[in-house]
Amino acid sequence: MSERAIPMEARSRRFSRQRDFARRFSRRPAGMVSLGVILLVLFCAIFTNLVATHDPIETDFDATFAGVSGDHFLGSDNLGRDTFSRVVHGARTALLVGLISVGIGVGIGLPYGLLSGYIGGLKDEALMRVMDALYAFPAILLALVVIAALGTGVFNVMIAIGVVFVPVMARLVRGSTLSVKEMDFVLAAESVGSSTPRILFRHVMPNILAPVIVQSSLAIGFAIIAEAGLSYLGLGTQPPDPSWGSMLGQAQRYLLSGEGQLAIYPGLAIVLTVLAFNLVGDVLRDLLDPRLRGAD
């Protein structure tokens, strides 16, 4: 075998593994439909101005509480703002918060868990007790504590939800690291004198990514609900910027006065998007990490 043939073969093996994964994923109708929904939401989030029919913060006092019509596909709110356009713009906030907060959780939790699991012993115990303490806070409470400290606003909401994910990711990664670090290829890397960062990121990390990917998909769903909840309370996205949660917060005021339709569409948008991320997470779990099936 020539020297060049080895990487070529490895590359083609990886390509065929990816193709095999795509084929297995495509056989799961729930996964495919959910992926379609996520792509649709992503499209709305990126090409908001293309999809939205109105300016989401433009008021029109001649069209307050308008019903469904050709001009307002989903009606309008108390200030005559177009509900459809606000829902479309809300997709951007939801996805942005979802992706960035999960990114923060993985960005801190992954190296933390890797290091804790790899070094082991008393240091591991001490590091994990800190995570246990963070984990003892109900997710929304921890996010609220962070917001109480940092102040309101969508950027602080991203940090707050990201902090919630840190112990989740750290505990998950640490558990996987404990089993992977005993494997022969890690011992081999240690015996040839590889540095700790190299062992962690080059050898251990690729082998623990599957549960992290699964958990991230489920976490995005949770982040979208959490952002909506915090914005509903008035702590996240601030008016007049549209977010599904703040739309629901405004709709709450008109719930008892016969304008309940305002609460329907932003809520449905949240449910559909979260459902899609959760179902994709479930399918990924089945395909990537069969051991986790039925774990929750």
Place this chain on the structure above:
Amino acid sequence: MATYSARRLVATIPVIVLISIITFFAMRLLPGDPAMAMLGEEADPAVAEAIRIEMGFDRPVVVQYFDWIGGVFQGDFGDSRRSGDTVRALVADRLELSIELGILSLILAVIIAIPIGLLAGSRPNTPFDYGGTLFAVLGAAIPNFWLAMVLILIFAVELGWFPALGWTSFRDDPIENLRGLFLPALAIGVAQAAVLARQTRAAMVEVLRQDYVRTARAKGLRESTVVLQHAFRNALIPVVTILGLQVSNIVGGAIIIETVFNLPGIGKLLIDSIFFREFPTVQAIALMLALVVALSNLFVDVTYAVLDPRIRYE
């Protein structure tokens, strides 16, 4: 058993200490002056200075922590500037409602989840199973506060069966109290029921594969006896483990739901305190709720060890 319980208790102590440290120092994360943070940017510097001395912000932060935690041990959580009351009195006033709401949510979650999980798990791949799975998947994706709004629209506005807002104390009128708390408890409980139903289903499927179930069937017992007497009781053991998680989720759920229904509980007090920058109240509530969760986790672990002796020897 006693050794295991003692070991778990000892392991919980550092977690509790860390919870108190996190709660305290989180409020000091903000760069700059905490007195100005409490009062807002336009505050009078002289007032801010007075607050700084009154709250002890001028002393080293470690001293402030030990002062605070020392007070906590004596039941002194500080004062609420807005109401002029002590934080302890404010929290105590709202405790009854929040505890009742939490217990009702848990009861509703169990009442909804167990039959669904039992039916789905004992009849895999039938319409019962698909229905149960659909409930579990949807329940996890619906935000509790949106569900609360939909419940208000249907059962309070349209049908008029339950009040949309407000609360009556159980001692004043038990029926009105339960009517007022039913929708909030349902809004919190459904998501928990979804998780519980999923877990019960998985546990039932697993248990029904066991040899002793086959033996029970082989000796001619009725299917209902096999499912309820032999399988269900054992399937409940893994379900108990997630009850700790449920307590955490219910505490979290109640924070938002109390605001939706305008219920004067701990959660509503927390949200109001965040808006009014009442840091001592936020600290006290955060500490209390995290402790409730940590202790319920401890309780669940020990209960689990009683139910499943294998745990003690791991």
